[in-house]
Amino acid sequence: MSKFQVMSKRIMAPEVTRLEVQAPRVARKAQAGQFVMVRFDERGERIPLTIAEADPEKGTIAIVFQAVGHSTREMAKLAVGESLANMLGPLGQPTEVRRYGRVVCAAGGVGIAFIYPEIKAFAEAGNEVISILAARTKELLFYVDEIRELSSELHLATDDGSLGHHGLVTDVLRGLLEQGEHYDYCIAIGPIPMMKATAELTKEYGLPTLVSLDPIMVDGTGMCGGCRVTVGGEVKFACVDGPGFDGHLVDFEELTKRKRTFREEEERCRLEEAADELEEESER
Amino acid sequence: MAKESETVSKKGKVAPRNPLPRRDPKERVRDFEEVALGFDEEAARAEARRCLQCKRPTCVEGCPVGVDIPGFILALAEERFAEAVRVLKDRNNLPGICGRVCPQETQCEKVCVVSRRGEPVAIGALERFVAAWEGEHMPEAGVPGFGTEVPKDRDKRAGDTLLSYELKHRGARGPKVGVIGSGPGGLTAAAELARYGYRVTIFESLHAAGGVLRYGIPEFRLPREILDREVEYVKGLGVEIETDVLVGKTVTLEELREEEGFEAFFVGTGAGLPWFLGIPGENLAGVYSANEFLTRINLMKAYRFPEYRTPVRVGKRTAVIGGGNTALDSARCAQRMGSEATLLYRRTRAEMPARAEEVENALEEGVALKELAVPVRMVGDEEGHVRGVECQRAELGEPDASGRRRPVPIEGSEFVVEADTVVVAVSTSPNPLLPKAEPRLRTRSDGRLVVDPETGETSVPGVFAGGDIANDAGTVIAAMGDGKRAAAAIHEYLQRKRGSGSQVP
Numbered sequence: 116m117s118k119f120q121v122m123s124k125r126i127m128a129p130e131v132t133r134l135e136v137q138a139p140r141v142a143r144k145a146q147a148g149q150f151v152m153v154r155f156d157e158r159g160e161r162i163p164l165t166i167a168e169a170d171p172e173k174g175t176i177a178i179v180f181q182a183v184g185h186s187t188r189e190m191a192k193l194a195v196g197e198s199l200a201n202m203l204g205p206l207g208q209p210t211e212v213r214r215y216g217r218v219v220c221a222a223g224g225v226g227i228a229f230i231y232p233e234i235k236a237f238a239e240a241g242n243e244v245i246s247i248l249a250a251r252t253k254e255l256l257f258y259v260d261e262i263r264e265l266s267s268e269l270h271l272a273t274d275d276g277s278l279g280h281h282g283l284v285t286d287v288l289r290g291l292l293e294q295g296e297h298y299d300y301c302i303a304i305g306p307i308p309m310m311k312a313t314a315e316l317t318k319e320y321g322l323p324t325l326v327s328l329d330p331i332m333v334d335g336t337g338m339c340g341g342c343r344v345t346v347g348g349e350v351k352f353a354c355v356d357g358p359g360f361d362g363h364l365v366d367f368e369e370l371t372k373r374k375r376t377f378r379e380e381e382e383r384c385r386l387e388e389a390a391d392e393l394e395e396e397s398e399r
Numbered sequence: 400m401a402k403e404s405e406t407v408s409k410k411g412k413v414a415p416r417n418p419l420p421r422r423d424p425k426e427r428v429r430d431f432e433e434v435a436l437g438f439d440e441e442a443a444r445a446e447a448r449r450c451l452q453c454k455r456p457t458c459v460e461g462c463p464v465g466v467d468i469p470g471f472i473l474a475l476a477e478e479r480f481a482e483a484v485r486v487l488k489d490r491n492n493l494p495g496i497c498g499r500v501c502p503q504e505t506q507c508e509k510v511c512v513v514s515r516r517g518e519p520v521a522i523g524a525l526e527r528f529v530a531a532w533e534g535e536h537m538p539e540a541g542v543p544g545f546g547t548e549v550p551k552d553r554d555k556r557a558g559d560t561l562l563s564y565e566l567k568h569r570g571a572r573g574p575k576v577g578v579i580g581s582g583p584g585g586l587t588a589a590a591e592l593a594r595y596g597y598r599v600t601i602f603e604s605l606h607a608a609g610g611v612l613r614y615g616i617p618e619f620r621l622p623r624e625i626l627d628r629e630v631e632y633v634k635g636l637g638v639e640i641e642t643d644v645l646v647g648k649t650v651t652l653e654e655l656r657e658e659e660g661f662e663a664f665f666v667g668t669g670a671g672l673p674w675f676l677g678i679p680g681e682n683l684a685g686v687y688s689a690n691e692f693l694t695r696i697n698l699m700k701a702y703r704f705p706e707y708r709t710p711v712r713v714g715k716r717t718a719v720i721g722g723g724n725t726a727l728d729s730a731r732c733a734q735r736m737g738s739e740a741t742l743l744y745r746r747t748r749a750e751m752p753a754r755a756e757e758v759e760n761a762l763e764e765g766v767a768l769k770e771l772a773v774p775v776r777m778v779g780d781e782e783g784h785v786r787g788v789e790c791q792r793a794e795l796g797e798p799d800a801s802g803r804r805r806p807v808p809i810e811g812s813e814f815v816v817e818a819d820t821v822v823v824a825v826s827t828s829p830n831p832l833l834p835k836a837e838p839r840l841r842t843r844s845d846g847r848l849v850v851d852p853e854t855g856e857t858s859v860p861g862v863f864a865g866g867d868i869a870n871d872a873g874t875v876i877a878a879m880g881d882g883k884r885a886a887a888a889i890h891e892y893l894q895r896k897r898g899s900g901s902q903v904p
């Protein structure tokens with residue numbers, strides 16, 4: 116069997132794909148909070164992806180991604196039996212899974228895939244897990260049944276109101292906190308604005324909050340420093356010191372600005388692809 | 400001695416050194432093709448004949464791996480080229496690389512006897528020629544079965560020697576030895592261990608082998624086919640290379656030992672942790688570590704974006720902070736990507752630790768050098784993108800621990816160098832990842848592993864280390880020397896472990 120072969124494929128939601136990939140060394144060691152660096156082909160970028168699931172017996176891990184950039188769009192086209200060029204991991208610090216008591220887990224968008232292993236780990240460690248999952252619209256929610264199984268309460272929210280609460284993750288969490296719900300720990304994973312807003316909210320309530328950052332990365336091993344983030348006034352390399360950090364200490368402003376570095380290049384890539392696709396279509 | 404040396408033929412007057420041909424700066428600055436062109440046979444022969452064939456060749460002492468320099472030069476002078484290959488490769492597995500990147504001016508050429516009266520023998524250029532000759536005339540050298548098809552009309556003896564040497568050990572089933580990291584140290588240790596007959600696997604965290612030679616040193620200094628060839632040569636000796644394994648995360652040394660049967664290790668994980676200056680504004684967008692900048696361009700081939708998918712943003716003006724090889728390479732890459740590069744160095748050109756030839760090349764290519772500039776702050780715009788580097792002017796004071804005069808900033812001398820790309824190339828130290836994962840490995844205060852200077856053995860029995868993770872020489876050849884010594888020590892260790900008298904492998 117070739118290395119990093121795709122063993123199964125599932126479409127979780129429009130544009131969101133789950134690939135189960137053969138990677139025995141990674142599967143054996145993976146813990147909640149860790150990620151892999153993936154390269155699609157010989158010309159591809161190295162991109163970080165959270166390990167959503169790991170099965171040490173089968174020697175596979177599952178990655179879930181939204182087709183937003185070139186690599187993820189290509190990866191979404193992979194068929195079972197085909198392979199990724201490279202996969203390095205597990206990387207980053209595993210989440211410190213303790214028995215806190217009541218843990219509220221809030222995820223937005225594809226962040227749902229990344230919070231799923233956390234929910235699993237915290238539930239297994241004997242915590243009561245309250246989950247809040249949010250997406251733009253109801254089709255974009257996934258892992259809902261799996262997460263419901265593990266949670267004492269499950270709250271859903273959509274931007275368009277097509278399912279659950281009409282609004283944002285933070286609206287739901289604020290509501291719960293205002294009702295006097297008490298939590299011992301919070302995990303928030305999703306787009307930067309969502310994590311930032313959640314961290315600001317929980318700070319008001321003195322609720323310790325873990326966020327998972329995905330800055331620009333090249334190697335994922337502490338070699339390039341592209342992933343540097345400021346946390347509590349100190350510079351950290353997210354790939355080795357994180358990716359999980361205390362949400363109350365993260366400088367989200369800086370992270371947002373740094374993430375924009377290659378905006379124009381990404382756009383150029385996207386436009387060229389769109390042009391290619393048009394050309395292909397016209398040939399057909 | 401075979402021939403009268405041409406150097407001394409005219410009553411002690413030294414014949415001028417044959418210049419290494421280089422491409423026109425105006426042309427070469429537009430691409431990533433190699434800058435230096437190398438000697439042809441005639442120039443190589445002429446240069447080889449400048450060597451005095453000293454009885455006590457000081458050059459050999461200046462070479463960290465003790466290449467028989469007069470030996471291979473004599474073979475060259477006498478046009479026994481295959482013999483030159485054999486002599487050179489006997490001590491140096493990677494001559495094509497060393498001929499290009501070694502700082503000869505501080506090593507063999509510095510102490511070459513001819514340099515007392517004129518310019519030293521161009522040992523580096525000759526080494527490079529031999530590697531090129533091998534590439535052209537012994538193309539099978541890189542693949543398994545090395546040496547089996549040395550052309551009959553060539554030097555037969557050399558071919559036979561190589562053949563018998565390599566084949567004697569081919570397919571050996573000795574104990575397993577793990578090599579961590581595929582930089583020059585790891586590659587050399589692996590090649591040597593394979594030649595002793597061990598089953599060697601290199602574990603490399605990146606997706607390609609070569610270490611700094613792959614991700615750091617640009618193609619215009621070290622073409623990738625040279626590196627690929629040398630890597631293939633190592634593989635041809637029976638060495639396996641498993642990429643995508645970060646030892647300490649993907650697997651631990653303990654697991655490799657207990658579960659996969661590796662009996663000894665060479666750790667050559669390098670000094671890959673980039674330093675920043677710790678000055679305000681360093682996290683602005685557009686500020687890279689040299690490692691990030693060079694990795695994007697060299698390993699990921701961002702200079703061919705979007706064909707290769709990794710982007711790199713190089714603005715109109717690039718400021719590179721530092722004065723070593725890394726800084727030079729960054730500046731020259733930036734220049735090739737259409738930016739105007741300026742080096743900001745806190746001392747002066749005379750103190751620059753970079754290879755002299757490369758400083759010259761860079762200036763020829765239009766890289767500007769601002770000496771005595773100490774960055775104090777990076778200035779950005781509202782978008783959070785870098786716009787310049789504020790520096791203080793310095794003057795040189797007393798020598799510091801490194802023997803170089805210390806720059807002393809002058810109060811009130813601040814000036815701003817405009818730049819929309821900034822590359823910080825000040826220094827690196829060992830990546831603490833592996834030492835942290837293996838707490839039994841003792842480290843020094845600078846993060847390097849504590850090793851026995853003779854053998855490279857660490858505080859953990861059976862684990863040896865070399866290259867930038869253990870020593871601060873910071874050169875390719877020093878890492879190779881370490882790899883070689885450690886391989887011999889590993890051989891001895893494993894023999895000892897099996898009890899005296901036993902034949903390992």
Ligand SMILES: Cc1cc2nc3c(=O)[nH]c(=O)nc-3n(C[C@H](O)[C@H](O)[C@H](O)COP(=O)(O)OP(=O)(O)OC[C@H]3O[C@@H](n4cnc5c(N)ncnc54)[C@H](O)[C@@H]3O)c2cc1C
Nearest residue numbers: 580582584604610611615646668669724866867873874875
């Ligand atoms: C840009 C640049 C230019 C240079 N130019 C020159 C020059 O012209 N001449 C010269 O002599 N020297 C030069 N040097 C210095 C020289 O490259 C280094 O001294 C030399 O490469 C050190 O070799 P090494 O074997 O110790 O490790 P490295 O070359 O650093 O390789 C280490 C390898 O180990 C891998 N690794 C690290 N940790 C792990 C782990 N835990 N598990 C698995 N793999 C791991 C890394 O990915 C890397 O591939 C330059 C350095 C740089 C950065």
Ligand code: SF4
Nearest residue numbers: 450451453458511512
């Ligand atoms: S010191 Fe110079 S002249 Fe003497 S053997 Fe070495 S290279 Fe030749």
Ligand code: FES
Nearest residue numbers: 335337339340354
């Ligand atoms: S991704 Fe390169 S140091 Fe973190």
